[in-house]
Amino acid sequence: MLSRLLMAFALVLASTAQAGSSFVVASFHDVREDVRLDYTGGSTVVTPAHLEAYFQWLKDNGYHVVGIQDLLDAKAGKQAGLPDKAVVLTFDDGYASFYHTVFPLLKRYGYPATVALVGSWMDLPDGAVVPLGGEFVLKRESLLSWEQVRELARSGLVEIASHSYDMHRGLPGNPQGNLQPAGVTRIYDPASKSYESDEAYRKRIREDLQSSADGIARHAGVKPRVMVWPYGEYNQALIEEAARLGMVVTMGLREGRNDTSELAAVKRMLLTADPEVDEFADILTRLRADRPVRVAHVDLDYIYDPDPAQTERNLGEELERIHAMGVNAVYLQAYADPDGDGNADALYFPNRHLPMRADLFNRAAWQFHIRARVRVYAWMPVLAYRAKVPEDWFVREWRDGKARTSSHIYHRLSPFNAKARKLVGEIYEDLAKHCNFNGLLFHDDAILSDFEDVSRVALTYGKKVWGLPDRFEHLHEPAGMRMRWAQRKTAVLHDFTDELASRVRAFRPELKTARNLYALPVFMPDSEEWYAQNFAEALKHYDYIALEAMPFMEKAERPDAWLKSLVEKVAAYPDGLKKTVFELQSVDWNTQQDIPMEVFLGQADLLLKAGAVHLGYYPDNPFHDQPRLASAKSVFTAPWAP
Secondary structure: OHHHHHHHHHHHHHHHHHOEOEEEEEEEOOEOOOOOOOOOOOOOOEOHHHHHHHHHHHHHOOOEEOOHHHHHHHHHOOOOOEOOOEEEEEEOOOEOHHHHHHHHHHHHHOOOEEEEEOHHHHOOOOOOEOOOOOOOOOEHHHEOOHHHHHHHHHOOOEEEEEOOOOOOOEEEOOOOOOEEEOOOOOOEEOOOOEEOOHHHHHHHHHHHHHHHHHHHHHHHOOOOOEEEOHHHOOOHHHHHHHHHOOOOEEEOOOOOOEEHHHHHHEOOEEOOOOOOHHHHHHHHHHOOOOOOOEEEEEOHHHHOOOOHHHHHHHHHHHHHHHHHHOOOEEEEEOEEOOOOOOOEOEEOOOOOOOOEOOOOHHHHHHHHHHHOOOEEEEEEOOOOEOOOOOHHHEOEEEEOOEEEEOOOOOOOEOOOOHHHHHHHHHHHHHHHHHOOOOEEEEOOOOOOOOOEOOOHHHHHHHHHHHOOOOOHHHHHOOHHHHHHHHHHHHHHHHHHHHHHHHHHHOOOOOOEEEEEEOOHHHHOHHHHHHHOOOHHHHHHHOOEEEEEOOOOOOOOOOHHHHHHHHHHHHHOOOOOOOOEEEEEEOEEOOOOEEOOHHHHHHHHHHHHHHOOOEEEEEOOEOOOOEOOHHHHHHHHOOOOOO
């Protein structure tokens, strides 16, 4: 009896281990023989032979292809959960090859799949050409017919999803006329020199999604439950409008594994360049999570010129350089700092609070993204804004026996002042609303010394929330109290950057974050007392730490030994190397001289041999080729991936 109970218990455990909430999504497009391989631009066509090889590999390697209903049931608790190694198959744009090539394979393997339709394309008459723009010509006959869609829907294997009605196209998103994804772009009107209002934007996307859902229901006889965002671009407003229409599952193109608790923003692995089956297997198993990051840190102040035509020439020169360098990420300055003191005097995007030097960031970020194929991080101050606000909104420093305006070069707003936090939050919202980018780099201005912040609001907060003394001498004199104070200031800074990232994610949900940190907190964790920076805690809050691996700036006596030791210290932290971008300096600011290339490349080589995974450098100067493109690209070129 006992043995049978133990056996039954073991079976229950085995069943539980098989079930779960995790799944991966593979994103396909057209399937045909004439594949134009483009390893830098990312053709999304795969051959029929390769597609069948992928299906067979899934079967042979214990993967379970599941459908949308399986995801919904698992989320609702109507079944034990998803099987182990669950995969969802999606096909975008509604190509006719789905019916002629993919559908027979689905029936043969018993695999469910989702096909996403663009309503305005489906409504074109026979003989019409889909208005894609560019050299590629797509005729209406290359898409599914509504009759075929109805057959697919009746099969029980195919989920009919929306791919919008007319958002699979670009709309003018800046004064320079860049066409950007319609779903997330505020239309720029050159006649009025203004952007689409919040109300007009919401009305436009609501009507588009309604038209798409109505069209599918009318022609295919099913209401779409899935929204596949064109170009993978979406935001919170789009998710809300889709949910209102019953499309509770929406899909972007961020890479990674999914959980059934997060069906409103499903990640997908985009298949490009017709990968061989072993490459497909690598994508499905590794999820492209082990790619090294190579970063160029770019000053938009270098590119800006009062003459717009010269600005365009400067931008073109930098774009060509970044493309040739082969980096896969750019930290791009979004604020104007013409005097170089690290404070934002103005901004390069429309906003509510600071002057706009030029409406340039969105233009530059988009050009870097589409022409240089890089992920763009908006480099922004956390607190250092030259805003015209009362002086008591800023950080105060204890000096000469009283609280005074801080003497630090960074003139920072106080993170304890609710009005100041609101101002900075609105600046970040305006950035996200008007600009298309992939990540945030938080500037190294997010510091508070052991003499800061002694503004009245900060001291009151410390006493009320943390139970700390509200007098500087009681905070600063006992050593243990100084560290206790510093640790809480560190937490406030992390909480504030988390809040800023959350505000941006309402508009850019797939945002990644990085934060500039000094090297000293790595070498001396107790230095948190002096700066309110803690490397271990920072690793928990950001996708990457952009660590200032700059021995000349730090006046290290033995620069190579200093760098090697820095890598060793970082490696001692969980995920330290995985999440740290070691940023080299290309200029010695102590001498105002370029770092010689043999030194620069030697330091990069040293970092990699010591175990560094991710590298970057600052600054990139296109006007006198520093660092030297011909030699630096050998280190900084990274394989392109979607």
